[in-house]
Amino acid sequence: MALRSHTFHENYGQDMAIFRTKLHWGILLVFLIFLLACPLFLSDRMLTLMTMIGIAIISVHGLNILTGYCGQISIGHVGFMAVGAYVSAILTAKLGWSFWTALPCAAMAAGIVGLIFGLPSLKIRGFYLIMATIAAHFIIIWFILQLQNLTGGADGLAVPKPKIGSIVLKSKISYFYLVMTFTCLATLVAKNIVRTRAGRAFVAIRDNDLAAEVMGISLWSYKLQAFFIGCVYAGVAGALLVHYYGFASVDQFPFMDSVWYLGMLIVGGSNITGPILGAVSLKLLDELVTIVGPVLSAAVAAQAAASLALITRGLVIILFLIFEPRGLDHRWGMIKAYYRLWPFSHEE
Amino acid sequence: MAKMRWVIVASVLIMLAISSLFPCSAGAAKKLFIGGSMALTGAYAEDVAAILAAFEDYVQYVNEAKRLAPWRNETFPSDITLEMLWRDDELKPAKAMSIYEELKSKGMLVFRVSGLPQAMALKDRLNEDSMGATCMAAGPILLKPPQTIFTYYPIYTDDLAAIADWFKEKWNETRKPRVAYLTADNALGKAIEAPEMGAYLKKAGYEFAGSQYVPLVPTSPPTTQLMWLKQNKVDLALGAMVNPGSQPTIKEAVRLGMGPQLEYRITFGMATPSHLPVFAPAMGELGNGFVVAGGFPPLDDTSTPGIKFCNDLQQKLRPDKRVTHIMYVGGMLEAMIQVEALRLALQEAPFEKLTRADVLKHGFYKIKSLDTGGLSSMPLTYGPGKIEGVDMVRVDQLQKGKIVKLGVWPCHHLYEH
Numbered sequence: 066m067a068l069r070s071h072t073f074h075e076n077y078g079q080d081m082a083i084f085r086t087k088l089h090w091g092i093l094l095v096f097l098i099f100l101l102a103c104p105l106f107l108s109d110r111m112l113t114l115m116t117m118i119g120i121a122i123i124s125v126h127g128l129n130i131l132t133g134y135c136g137q138i139s140i141g142h143v144g145f146m147a148v149g150a151y152v153s154a155i156l157t158a159k160l161g162w163s164f165w166t167a168l169p170c171a172a173m174a175a176g177i178v179g180l181i182f183g184l185p186s187l188k189i190r191g192f193y194l195i196m197a198t199i200a201a202h203f204i205i206i207w208f209i210l211q212l213q214n215l216t217g218g219a220d221g222l223a224v225p226k227p228k229i230g231s232i233v234l235k236s237k238i239s240y241f242y243l244v245m246t247f248t249c250l251a252t253l254v255a256k257n258i259v260r261t262r263a264g265r266a267f268v269a270i271r272d273n274d275l276a277a278e279v280m281g282i283s284l285w286s287y288k289l290q291a292f293f294i295g296c297v298y299a300g301v302a303g304a305l306l307v308h309y310y311g312f313a314s315v316d317q318f319p320f321m322d323s324v325w326y327l328g329m330l331i332v333g334g335s336n337i338t339g340p341i342l343g344a345v346s347l348k349l350l351d352e353l354v355t356i357v358g359p360v361l362s363a364a365v366a367a368q369a370a371a372s373l374a375l376i377t378r379g380l381v382i383i384l385f386l387i388f389e390p391r392g393l394d395h396r397w398g399m400i401k402a403y404y405r406l407w408p409f410s411h412e413e
Numbered sequence: 414m415a416k417m418r419w420v421i422v423a424s425v426l427i428m429l430a431i432s433s434l435f436p437c438s439a440g441a442a443k444k445l446f447i448g449g450s451m452a453l454t455g456a457y458a459e460d461v462a463a464i465l466a467a468f469e470d471y472v473q474y475v476n477e478a479k480r481l482a483p484w485r486n487e488t489f490p491s492d493i494t495l496e497m498l499w500r501d502d503e504l505k506p507a508k509a510m511s512i513y514e515e516l517k518s519k520g521m522l523v524f525r526v527s528g529l530p531q532a533m534a535l536k537d538r539l540n541e542d543s544m545g546a547t548c549m550a551a552g553p554i555l556l557k558p559p560q561t562i563f564t565y566y567p568i569y570t571d572d573l574a575a576i577a578d579w580f581k582e583k584w585n586e587t588r589k590p591r592v593a594y595l596t597a598d599n600a601l602g603k604a605i606e607a608p609e610m611g612a613y614l615k616k617a618g619y620e621f622a623g624s625q626y627v628p629l630v631p632t633s634p635p636t637t638q639l640m641w642l643k644q645n646k647v648d649l650a651l652g653a654m655v656n657p658g659s660q661p662t663i664k665e666a667v668r669l670g671m672g673p674q675l676e677y678r679i680t681f682g683m684a685t686p687s688h689l690p691v692f693a694p695a696m697g698e699l700g701n702g703f704v705v706a707g708g709f710p711p712l713d714d715t716s717t718p719g720i721k722f723c724n725d726l727q728q729k730l731r732p733d734k735r736v737t738h739i740m741y742v743g744g745m746l747e748a749m750i751q752v753e754a755l756r757l758a759l760q761e762a763p764f765e766k767l768t769r770a771d772v773l774k775h776g777f778y779k780i781k782s783l784d785t786g787g788l789s790s791m792p793l794t795y796g797p798g799k800i801e802g803v804d805m806v807r808v809d810q811l812q813k814g815k816i817v818k819l820g821v822w823p824c825h826h827l828y829e830h
Contacts, residue, residue: 110514117507210603219603220554221533235541310506311537316530316600317506355500355512358453362465366734371453371462374503 083256100245104238112237116309118348119244120302123251125329125340127298132327133335134259135291136271137186138195140323142299144202145182147318149175149300151209151216154224154313159215164227164308172300178205179296186288190274202323206315221314224307240309247305251298256337258294267291328382334392342393350381443492443764447472447751448499449525449546450512455504456629456655457549460686460740461527464549465499467736467744470726472497475752482749484718484786489756493764502527506534517542522758522772523751529554529600532562543770545754545777547747549740551685551707551801552604556828560800563777565746565789567806567824569601569653570610572684572706575806575822577617579704580649580680592619593642595662595681596652598626605653605684609827622647630657634665643669643677650681656695659687663700673702680704689809689816690739698814706808709742709788711816719745719786746788750802753783790821801826 074080084090104112128142153171156162162170182201186194209216216222226235227243234240258264266287269277278284307313325347333343354377358370389396448468451461472495475481479491489495498516502509509531513524524539524546526532532548532555539546540559548555551564551572567575577592584590592614596602606624614621622645625638639662642650654662663672663681670676685707692700693711710717715724723745727735754776758767761775782792790807805821 108514108518110511110518113514114511117511219600219606221600223557306507310510310534312533314530314533314600317534319505322505351508352511355502355508358501359499362453370501371458373454374501375454 081260083253097249100249101242104241109237112241114348114352116237116241116244118344119241119248120305120309121326121329121344121348122248122341123305124299124302125326125333125344126251126255126337127295127302128326128330129335129337129340130255130258130267130298131291131295133330133339134264134271135267135288135295136274137183137288137291138191138327139198139292139295140195140320140327141182141198141201141205142295142326143318143320143323144198144205145175145179145296145299146303146306147205147209147315148178148296148303150303150307150313150318151222152300153304154222154307155215157308158222158224164225168301168304171304172297175300175303176293176297179292179299180289183289183292183296186292187285199320202320206318209315217313219315221312221316224311224313226311227308244305244309247301251301252337252341255298255340259337263287263290325378328378330392331382331390332385332392334394336392336394336398338397339392339394342397346393347378347381350377442494444494444496444520445755445764445767446496446498446516446519446521447523447525447748447755448497449516449521449523450502450509450527450531451499451525452504452527452531453501456657457504457528457686459738460549460743463736463738463740464744464747466731467723467741468497468499468748470730471745471748471752473730474726481752481756482719482784482786483722485784487756489752490759490764493759495752499525502531504528504530506530510534510538513538517544517769522767522769523547523754523776525747525751526550526562529604536562543768543773545769545773547750549686549743549747550601552601553607553828554604555800560798561773561777563750563795563800563802565743565750565793565802566685566707566709567790567801567803568828569605569684569707570607570613570827571801571824572806573605573610573651573653573682574613574617574825574827575706575808576651576682576704577614577619577649578822579808579819580682581617581619584648589618589620590648591622591646592649592651593622593645593647594624594652595638595642595650596624596626597629597654597658599629601629601655601686602626602653605651607827613825613827619649625650627652627654627658627662629655631661634668635662636665636669638662639666639669639671642679643671647679650679651683652681653684654687656687656691659683659703660692660695660700663692663696663703667699682706685709688739689811693811693814693816696811700811701813703811704808704819705810706806706822707790708807708809709739709746710807710818712737712739712741717787719788722786723788742788746785746793749783749785749788750777750780750793753780 149171152174153167156167185197266282329343333339354374362370500512526548529550529552539561546562548562551568627635682704689705690711758772758776762771780795790805793802804824808819
């Protein structure tokens with residue numbers, strides 16, 4: 066977090082803290098109060114939207130660690146979400162496990178599957194790795210469809226709502242709180258992961274894997290770690306998603322969603338705030354286009370609204386790639402830098 | 414400063430976008446909404462564009478005529494105006510949920526679900542909110558409780574059972590006919606592989622050979638799958654596909670000499686949404702012998718009052734932009750069902766006190782013998798535990814490039830047996 070120019074630290078602990086000043090703690094407190102108070106003033110629709118955004122943020126955090134930090138491009142992320150979703154669904158619906166025990170198992174299962182599909186990353190990269198991760202998505206979906214007795218196949222599987230004691234989290238408000246808790250935790254964990262030795266190794270591999278290896282960084286170990294962590298995040302997001310729907314089906318995990326998650330990363334930028342900014346902005350854009358669609362359709366023709374969201378999302382991603390390839394996160398950093406010396410203006 | 418201006422402009426745009434997400438209050442006029450979630454993006458975009466047009470036309474008709482159809486005597490309350498609300502959900506369950514909440518907050522008392530994945534995601538929520546909804550998909554998931562999503566043609570397995578009945582009636586060999594599934598490789602296609610379906614085919618005297626899958630929209634001819642049918646001596650191939658799947662499949666079958674009147678005798682039977690009125694002009698005589706169950710009468714069948722109504726309405730409201738896709742009929746049926754549910758509910762509760770639960774309980778569940786002017790295989794009847802609407806299945810076949818109605822067969826409601 067950026068600091069005002071007159072802020073000084075006196076020890077290593079202060080320097081390493083995520084929230085370093087009273088202002089930071091104050092902002093965090095206000096943010097948490099805002100989240101807690103959201104159900105008081107937000108409509109059901111906004112709560113639904115924020116819940117979906119929260120789930121997307123968790124998933125994109127995973128993708129950010131894998132792709133943004135470690136440079137291993139994955140377009141099979143939704144496949145790993147499906148693994149987490151189905152493991153949690155099977156454990157809770159078929160074996161009667163609690164959501165709270167099923168969730169870590171789902172995350173681990175997604176991580177392990179991620180490890181398996183991450184193995185090719187040791188030999189291939191770039192375009193070839195993209196192809197391998199695409200294959201991962203389809204292989205996972207194929208397996209889910211084939212294991213009909215376990216997964217319900219194409220019919221899907223009804224999934225119970227999570228419980229805390231005897232309280233069933235079936236209302237929109239309770240699920241909103243659940244997802245927001247996980248989103249905050251996921252963000253905090255991601256922030257810490259990238260500050261560890263592993264996080265620094267990920268960045269070194271992303272920037273130049275040959276140089277990283279020469280410096281003694283084990284590519285084998287760290288690439289797989291990145292796949293594991295990224296897929297654990299995907300598993301958690303997938304599990305939260307199906308428990309929210311109350312139903313698990315392969316149709317809830319379309320391949321194109323992986324592309325859009327990558328798009329969120331491009332729009333948001335590959336820093337810890339990137340997934341948040343990317344998921345929020347693309348989801349809000351989606352909502353805006355959904356509202357504009359019928360208006361456009363009435364003014365021109367029904368077909369005018371067809372694929373409008375696809376086109377808009379695609380266009381936004383292209384524009385970001387051209388004009389702001391470092392994403393909104395970079396722009397946010399510039400705004401903060403501008404106000405660092407406020408009231409003295411600061412131009413780059 | 415130039416960058417700051419950019420930031421301020423972007424911030425204002427974002428604020429505007431966010432402000433549009435908050436619910437707006439309904440106007441003072443007595444207004445009821447129909448419509449719901451439409452997937453104008455994705456595999457069913459063409460179908461849904463036709464459905465959307467039908468909804469718009471029907472709303473305009475009811476608002477102007479205050480009648481429900483030319484052949485019906487009942488009227489719609491003259492002081493209430495209908496308005497159509499819809500959003501494109503891109504076939505995404507997550508988006509459908511957000512759309513549902515938005516339209517619900519705008520005061521919708523009926524909803525439309527655009528497909529099975531969305532139905533799966535919305536099912537519990539619709540039930541919790543006592544919201545009745547129509548759906549253009551007809552998968553078995555709709556039959557599982559809670560049943561608040563209504564379809565207007567039989568579910569896929571009942572369609573295929575009707576084709577099996579028809580085929581068995583004309584079968585004159587002493588051996589058992591061999592049947593296989595040739596179906597789309599997704600939830601729609603695989604929905605037919607229910608144990609109940611297999612049991613029915615066995616009971617009806619068929620020998621089951623196995624299953625073959627074709628991508629929903631194939632990118633190469635399904636030669637391997639068709640050759641498998643040939644090698645396994647299959648007489649009847651049943652499936653659920655959309656037209657972009659069934660048309661190239663039949664084209665390839667003809668190339669391989671497979672068809673009811675070709676070298677290798679086999680009949681291909683599909684459940685709707687393989688629409689014969691879309692198939693016929695695209696395939697012509699090449700598709701002779703192709704059978705579809707659960708379909709609607711073609712738009713040139715003007716002897717059917719419902720079709721005449723559709724054509725007259727289009728002639729009046731969109732003479733230059735006529736919709737020729739058969740799902741215009743599907744949309745008309747859905748709009749009729751939603752409006753009928755509202756009309757019936759209004760008989761039990763005044764407009765000011767009308768709730769979603771009223772519309773479900775006194776509307777949808779009370780629809781009895783709704784005369785659709787022949788658009789559906791029979792008048793529609795719904796109730797708790799009865800969401801299919803029809804008890805008969807219309808079966809059509811392409812003969813000499815023309816659609817020929819083979820008749821109607823009883824709907825077996827396989828999932829209830």
